[in-house]
Amino acid sequence: MVYCRKARTDAAFRVDDLPGSGGRMDVAARCVQTALWLSNDIRRDTKIYIVLNGPPRPPVTICFDGATLRNVSPDERSIALWIKKYLQHDATKEWAEINPGISVSKSSFQDVVTAISKDHKLFVLHENGADAAPATRDNVAFILGDHIGLPENDEKYCMRFGAEKMSVGPKSYLASHCMIIANNALDRFEARRDCEATL
Amino acid sequence: MVYCRKARTDAAFRVDDLPGSGGRMDVAARCVQTALWLSNDIRRDTKIYIVLNGPPRPPVTICFDGATLRNVSPDERSIALWIKKYLQHDATKEWAEINPGISVSKSSFQDVVTAISKDHKLFVLHENGADAAPATRDNVAFILGDHIGLPENDEKYCMRFGAEKMSVGPKSYLASHCMIIANNALDRFEARRDCEATL
Numbered sequence: 001m002v003y004c005r006k007a008r009t010d011a012a013f014r015v016d017d018l019p020g021s022g023g024r025m026d027v028a029a030r031c032v033q034t035a036l037w038l039s040n041d042i043r044r045d046t047k048i049y050i051v052l053n054g055p056p057r058p059p060v061t062i063c064f065d066g067a068t069l070r071n072v073s074p075d076e077r078s079i080a081l082w083i084k085k086y087l088q089h090d091a092t093k094e095w096a097e098i099n100p101g102i103s104v105s106k107s108s109f110q111d112v113v114t115a116i117s118k119d120h121k122l123f124v125l126h127e128n129g130a131d132a133a134p135a136t137r138d139n140v141a142f143i144l145g146d147h148i149g150l151p152e153n154d155e156k157y158c159m160r161f162g163a164e165k166m167s168v169g170p171k172s173y174l175a176s177h178c179m180i181i182a183n184n185a186l187d188r189f190e191a192r193r194d195c196e197a198t199l
Numbered sequence: 200m201v202y203c204r205k206a207r208t209d210a211a212f213r214v215d216d217l218p219g220s221g222g223r224m225d226v227a228a229r230c231v232q233t234a235l236w237l238s239n240d241i242r243r244d245t246k247i248y249i250v251l252n253g254p255p256r257p258p259v260t261i262c263f264d265g266a267t268l269r270n271v272s273p274d275e276r277s278i279a280l281w282i283k284k285y286l287q288h289d290a291t292k293e294w295a296e297i298n299p300g301i302s303v304s305k306s307s308f309q310d311v312v313t314a315i316s317k318d319h320k321l322f323v324l325h326e327n328g329a330d331a332a333p334a335t336r337d338n339v340a341f342i343l344g345d346h347i348g349l350p351e352n353d354e355k356y357c358m359r360f361g362a363e364k365m366s367v368g369p370k371s372y373l374a375s376h377c378m379i380i381a382n383n384a385l386d387r388f389e390a391r392r393d394c395e396a397t398l
Contacts, residue, residue: 016215019274026274039346039371074373075218075225076275131387147238169383170390172238174273180379184368191369 001049001116002031002175003109003154004146009052009060011087015080022080023054027146029079030176032064035183037074042066043183049116050083051109060091061107069101110157116141122163124155125178129165133185142166142182144175200248200315201230201374202308202353203345208251208259210286214279221279222253226345228278229375231263234382236273241265242382248315249282250308259290260306268300309356315340321362323354324377328364332384341365341381343374 006023018026028050035048046066053059062083064072072082086104089096097103107115113122120141123134134140143150143158150158168181205222217225227249234247245265252258261282263271271281285303288295296302306314312321319340322333333339342349342357349357367380 016276018276019272030274034376037373037376039373041371073218075229077215077217169386171386172240173379173383174236174238177233177236177379177383180372180376181383184372184376184380187368187370 001051001109001112001141002028002144002146003051003150004028004053005148005151006054007050007052007146008054009057009087010055011084012056013084015077015084018076018080024146025080025083026076027175028052028083029076030174031144031179032079033074033076034176034179036064036066036069042069046183048179049112051107051112052087053109059106059108060087061105061109061112062086063095063103063105065101065103067101071099072101109154113143113154113158113161117161117163122158122161123166123182124150124158124163125168125175125182126155126165127167127172129167131167131169133182133189134166140186142179144178146175200250200308200311200340201227201343201345202250202349203227203252204347204350205253206249206251206345207253207255208257208286209255210283211255212283214276214283217275217279223345224279224282225275226374227251227282228275229373230343230378231278232273232275233375233378235263235265235268241268245382247378248311250306250311251286252308258305258307259286260304260308260311261285262294262302262304264300264302266300270298271300308353312342312353312357312360316360316362321357321360322365322381323349323357323362324367324374324381325354325364326366326371328366330366330368332381332388333365339385341378343377345374 007025008023013022043066049063051061091104091106093106095103095105120139122141124143168178206224207222212221242265248262250260290303290305292305294302294304319338323342367377
């Protein structure tokens with residue numbers, strides 16, 4: 001999941017100006033793409049929650065579920081058009097799925113953390129975390145801030161649910177890039193496990 | 200460098216339809232972003248060549264040089280607008296730099312391979328390559344196909360210059376994602392080397 005501090009929570013942004021009018025909605029769109037897309041396929045075992053906290057009525061959370069997602073292209077504009085369509089919907093606390101694999105609700109960052117922590121081990125991606133991949137492929141959730149980072153109280157909230165800080169390398173990477181490195185680490189873990197299982 | 204088989208070689212594409220009218224120009228734009236951007240910075244030691252081979256007058260190659268690049272945002276649309284601007288230029292075999300850090304020429308894929316092989320070790324990113332990071336940070340060049348892959352004769356051409364095939368993990372990744380995983384491997388190598396140098 002990605003915390004987007006300034007991303008708009010209505011559809012009053014221009015798809016041809018995602019960074020400005022969308023409140024860095026390009027970051028949200030890119031994270032959806034990097035979390036879910038493979039070459040010629042989608043990660044069917046992966047969901048991403050983008051938690052939008054910009055004006056006028058934060059929070060709004062949109063979930064893209066690789067298991068059932070279809071009719072979405074990986075370019076930023078295409079993903080942003082879906083986000084915009086969902087922001088025209090009057091979101092409530094109940095999740096509403098309008099298109100297969102995309103749902104929206106008024107859930108806050110902390111609501112989503114509470115929900116996913118029930119059956120996921122949480123990792124907060126952070127420059128000062130341990131540079132180590134999770135020792136499991138199953139039920140792992142990565143939590144990222146956008147270009148500004150996670151608010152301190154939200155980071156602390158994650159820690160209350162047993163989250164660990166994890167770094168993905170020695171430099172400071174874009175959130176969307178962190179997604180790829182973290183997913184790649186899980187892919188390698190899974191491949192090793194499958195390989196060992198056949199020995 | 201990235202070989203873009205169908206990306207247009209004039210400016211007659213719509214920035215709001217990069218996948219269709221641009222011949223998957225979204226792939227080219229994304230690769231520029233993933234090759235060069237860090238959080239709040241650009242990789243100043245990195246260049247990317249995108250070799251466009253679509254209609255009407257292939258090839259056209261555009262080089263983005265992190266050392267001097269400025270005034271470019273990391274969203275696909277912004278990068279695509281620069282590509283479009285450069286495709287309005289009547290490219291010749293000579294490199295022409297119109298904006299700092301972006302230059303264009305009629306160089307072909309093989310022209311660029313010949314040039315960079317003089318002072319770079321070449322790695323062709325390929326699913327069937329060895330899953331190993333280069334044992335050096337310096338003067339490494341990664342060569343990628345787009346969503347279709349490298350033409351066979353161009354891949355063979357790279358091999359004549361000592362290129363090695365390298366995989367970035369057990370799945371089939373988007374070209375833009377490969378950039379990030381490969382750069383991350385180099386970052387880790389460099390960090391280990393710097394760490395050992397201080398011991």
